[in-house]
Amino acid sequence: MSDEVLLTRLDGLTAEAARVFAAQARAVREIEVRGVPAVHGVRGIGAWLIQRYRLSPREARRLVEMGRLLDARPALDRALGAGAVSAEQVEAIGLAVHQLAGEPEVPASVVDAAETALVEQAAVFAPVGLRQLGGRRACQAVCVS
DSSP states (O other), rough: OOOOHHHHHHHHHHHHHHHHHHHHHHHHHHHHHHTTHTTTSSSOOOHHHHHHHHHOOHHHHHHHHHHHHEEHHHHHHHHHHHTTTTTHHHHHHHHHHHHHHHHHHSHHHHHHHHHHHHHHHHHTTTHHOOOOOOOOHHHHHHHHH
């Protein structure tokens, strides 16, 4: 197998892993919304995931938080579901958008524009770079310009 074929294969697998993680997080969110853990006698979704799938608390929390984030931010859901961004990039963008949305003087339209701009920047920046771009001023500068 040539280097180019190997790289193309890894690109496809990486995008597929993002799509699968998005689908898994969406399913976890739906299970949470439906109250399935309570039906099984378990108090919360995290504990249910740990018990049923033998996940670490950290991984269970990550799935629950990602499901909630994708539910709340459809643009991030579409990007991760398409395999255009990684889960870590979505987490970085989600944090930036959440912080920006918490500013009372920032209208929802600016928050949405920041989300769109950061998703576009994910083609260039790793999660660390997105976190640096994701500060309040950077988001506003990106969206206003």
